[in-house]
Every structure is written in structure tokens, then in C-alpha cells.
Amino acid sequence: MTARRRAKAPSQADVARLAGVSQSAVSRVISGNAATARIPEETRQRVFEAVRELGYVANPAARAMRNQRNDLLGVHTFERVFPRASEDFYFEFLLGIEERAEETGFDLVLFTSTGSGGGGERKIYRNGTNRLNLADGSILLGVSTDRGELARLWYEGYPFVHIGRREVPGAEIPQIVPDYRSASEQIVQRLAEHGHRRLGYVREWMEMEPYADRRVGYAETVVRLGLTDTSPGVLGRVGIEEPWLDEVARGAVTAIVVESVRLAESLREQLAARGRKIPDDVSVAVLEAAPADLSGQWDSLVIPRVEIGRMAVDRLQDMLADPEQRTGSLLVPCPLVLGTTVATVSE
């Protein structure tokens, strides 16, 4: 047995010739609903026999061209999907996307070619052509700095969903968005319930929407509950400042809300250097998903990534089924994680 030299894949025409029927008959037997034009059993058999003999398989490109669809869902990440760093941001989204794609009978295209080559940011449009077009619709995820691309994509009417919030002026991009704002509200509320009235806020350097949401949720709730916050972070200053830390050590605030685990860890260290402990002296809550580690579990929140991936697939398929559904986003609740870093205020 030797492999056939991939000469020319047999076409329906070949099958038709062998079976002694017309090409359209072959098409109808193979993919057409045999119901529409009932083919006599005997003809069907002849066709199937020829198919088997020739090893015919449909040419997907031709099908796609004719049908104007693919059953292909695109996944575009603005950074590499599988980063080498173990801190694997996309993985869980992909988990959900794959699960749901499998369940609904779609294949997935990972747009990797669009890379600029050097591992930098990936672009959707490259020399005028848009690879995403290959798929019926796409799920976009990651940090896109170039909003113009998103706007253009949306304007052109290409069906896509964005995972994570991204505002683009003039375009109502359908998004699946973790509800950081409400999660932040709940966290502040919980701190208040534990008797905390003087809070602090530590922000990351990023200015992306997900952070904006957290900040709005925090700030609003502080005001609504009549709490106070005079920390540098709430004014827009990034990171942890020394003079403020000294004030914290002196008891200026009883609870701190931090945007990331990274900053929270750093905060813990610097407080320790001043002889202050979490949560005995200061309570701390983190506004992102935080794994439990050696020193306990941060009070934090859950980002239901798998579920978000699944929702994105469903949302996209709704769009494909009904082009009217071109806009409309989904807000996904982020449950709180009760950890060991928030205590009732002692005073």
C-alpha cells in the first residue's frame, strides 16, 4: 500500500462520471437534503459507491465560497494565545470557547499569522486584508491598543464579540464583560459592614476600561456609604507611595482596596517592614482573581473565565443566526471570594 501522490482530489464531477449520473445529482445526494428532491435509492447507492471508490471528500473551500459560510469560529488574541509565561491569561477563556464550540459543531481558527512577527501586538488588518474574514465570525480577546481596527471591523459589519470591555467611540461592540464595577461595590460594602470607614485605594498603571470600572465602582460606593478615602490611589496616582504608607502605619486607614495581587503582595511586604500586619492592623481586598498562597487567601473576586468563553461562543452564534443582533453586550457577575485578609475593625 502506497500513498497516493496528492495529484488532484476527486471532485463531484469525477464521481458523477463514474456513477453515470449528473454532477448536480451527486451534489444532492451528498449534501442536499434528499428530502427536497427525492433521489431514488438505486441512484443514491450508485453515487455512494463511486464516492467510496474514488475516496471523494468535499472541498471545503468551494463549499464555503458557495454557501458563504464555513462553520468556522475565529479566535483572535491581540497577544500570543499561549504565552510562555506560566501566568496564562487566555487559557481558561479558551477552555470555555473550545467546549462550547465542540458542543455546537463549530471548528475554531486561531489567528496566529497576524502577528507582526516579533511577538508584539497582533493586528487584524494587514496590508489591506483581514484574516478574520476566513471565519464566519470571531471572538476577540486581549488588550488591543488600536481601537481604529475594532471600529473598522465593526463598521464593516463583520460579526464578532469582544471578551472584556473596550469602548470604541461610535461603535457598539458586543462584549462579554466581567462586572468589575459591581464587584468593587460589593467589596467596599463588605468592608463597610466590617466597620471600616477610612479606606485607601491602590491602582495599577494601566488605564484600560476594566480598571476604570473598578475605580468607578469603588469611588461611587465610598461616597454612597459616606466613607472616606484620601489615599493617593483614589486621586489617580499609581502604585504605593512611601509617605502614604507611613500614614497607613500610623492608622490613617483601616482597609485598603488594591487592583492587583502583584500590588497587594508588595503592599504586604512594605507594611511588614513597618511592623504592620494584614489583617490584624489593616484589612486588604484585591480586585482581581487571586489564588490562595502560602500566607492565606486574599479577599478577592472570581472571574468566571470558562463561563465567559462559553457565553462568547453563544453570543456570536446568535449574531450569525440573526444579523439584527449586531449589538448588545453581556455583563457577567464576579462572585466575591471571602479570604483571610479582611477583619472586623477593632477600634
Place this chain on the structure above:
Amino acid sequence: MTARRRAKAPSQADVARLAGVSQSAVSRVISGNAATARIPEETRQRVFEAVRELGYVANPAARAMRNQRNDLLGVHTFERVFPRASEDFYFEFLLGIEERAEETGFDLVLFTSTGSGGGGERKIYRNGTNRLNLADGSILLGVSTDRGELARLWYEGYPFVHIGRREVPGAEIPQIVPDYRSASEQIVQRLAEHGHRRLGYVREWMEMEPYADRRVGYAETVVRLGLTDTSPGVLGRVGIEEPWLDEVARGAVTAIVVESVRLAESLREQLAARGRKIPDDVSVAVLEAAPADLSGQWDSLVIPRVEIGRMAVDRLQDMLADPEQRTGSLLVPCPLVLGTTVATVSE
């Protein structure tokens, strides 16, 4: 600004009409090598202007049909790519595949639709049609129980590479194979160098090729170096048997080679229950990649998964470039990991 209702994507014909040139001119300007048929700068400009105005983007299906290629690499896994279990078998292969695909400008199709729906085994052929065809060529990975599918795929001349060894009678499937045989040889050799002469072998229940390779490598080297093995495992009996363990505890063997971490852990426990410690009383080496854990690092081997993924992409692209290269596999060395579970024989 409101999104265009995805009416009909503009085609080259539309562009040609607007620019007042022929359709073939448009094609040449856009994708044809402008060198072949030098287009005057002024014509090019007109075309580009029309492209911009219409928001034209090439139709990939038509291109694929015409060019008989896609620049799409398929990835077919016989099980779900992203398993929910954290023990993520495919992940590192994918890492390498993605890296290399990006570097070489190919996109990736993940064939998820071929699932039987229930999370069971995925099939390549379903009701006569072969989804893999969508991609220029594919990388297959995982445990395929149905060798007939592989044989058919190969016979039909579809370009693919298999990650991991899989023998299919009559088909010379190109494979990227971790060299377990040679790794096993080296491990036995190393045990011999540490003075071990009476060895034992513990095997998994699986009968797949990768295990066969390990067993051959082990058995051959035991014979070649004049060592002895009278363990149940070397005779083909699966797992760890009680009576044999008792013999081990009595000193019947000084070193044991185990096919998996799972079995090695179990072995450690059962030896401990008999008051025997690794490596003080018995040395143990594992024939798979073993993470360091609390009780130290198993003497084991490295499976260079990322590298294997990258090699698979390259191998596949060689096949695409030159259809003569339809056969030919690559053996990838698995370096040894020197751990803490092999000691020099004390007697």
C-alpha cells in the same frame, strides 16, 4: 456611525468598476506580484483608492479555491484540546505549534467540531467528509484508537504529521516521536553505572507504542549489560504486585524502573509501608516527565514538548513545500533528569 448591514462584501469586480479598470488589473495590484506585470503607479493609486472607499477585503474562500491552499494548519486532537483536568497534556505541544505557526505566517484551525458531542473520542471522518481538508495540512496528536482513520488519511495523500508514535500497518505515517527507547536505555545504563545489577520493571496498563518503546529500550539494555530482571512487569504483568513487593523489601532488586509518576508514587507508599525507603533501600527511576514535588525530584526524563510542537510545524511545512517528503519521521531525544531517587548501590 452605524454598522453596515452585512449585505454583500464588495468584490474585485466592484473595485474594478469604481476604479475604471479591469478586474484582473485589480487582482494584480492587490495580490499579484506587481513585478510580474508592472502596473503604472497611477493605476495602482486608483485601485487602492477604490479599495479604501469600498472597504474591500479579499474573500479567503475564493482565494483558497483558486490557489488550492489556505495557509491554514490544522490541529486535530483525538481528545479535547483543553481538558478541564489541570493535568494538561496538550498544552505544551500547542505552545510550540502556535509559536512556530506565528513565525511562519500560518493560521491554526483547531478541529473541535469532529467531537462526537459527548466529550468522547474525536473522529476525523464523519459521514464521509473529512474536516481536516479545510487546512492545507494537519498536525494530529493524542491517543487515536481507530487506526483505520489514520491509514485512510495517509492513503488519500492528505499531508499530516503525527505527534507521538503510532504504528499503522501499511502506512508510513510521518511522526515526531520522543525517543523513549533510547532514554530508557540510558536510564538502565545509569543504574548499572551506579552498581545496580538486579532490576525490576513496573508497567502501565496501556499498550500503546510509546510504552512499547520504553519496554524495548529497557529489556534490550538489561540483556546487553548482563543485568537481571525477574520482576512481573518485565513479563508483561501490569502494576505492582504484592508478593513481588515483599521480595523487593527483602532485597531481591536494588533498582526499579517505573513507567509513570503515578505508579512511582504508589510504589513509594507501598515500600514505605514495608519500611523501605527510596533511594536508601531501593533506587527508582521514572520513564516520563516528572515534576519535582515535596519529597524531591524523581530521576526521570524530559519530554521536550514545546520543541516537538515546533518541529511538527516545520515538518508539515516541508511536506507542503515538497509532496515527495510524504514519509519520514523525526526522533526527538529526551534528556535525562538527574533527581534524588537513584543512589549508588551500597552492598
Place this chain on the structure above:
DNA sequence: TTGAAAGCGTTACCAC
């Protein structure tokens, strides 16, 4: 019930 033929959007060949 079956077949002929048009058309999907692209590229490449061959005249002009």
C-alpha cells in the same frame, strides 16, 4: 426524477 447551466470571487494565461 434528472440534467444543464449559472454563479460565487479569485487568479493566471493569452491576446491585444
Place this chain on the structure above:
DNA sequence: GTGGTAACGCTTTCAA
């Protein structure tokens, strides 16, 4: 240099 045109493989309409 440029434009017509055939061809890629498929589905579907329209006749027979």
C-alpha cells in the same frame, strides 16, 4: 501594460 476569459468545485434554479 492591460483586459478578456477560463477555470477552481460546489449548490441551486430552471427546464425537460
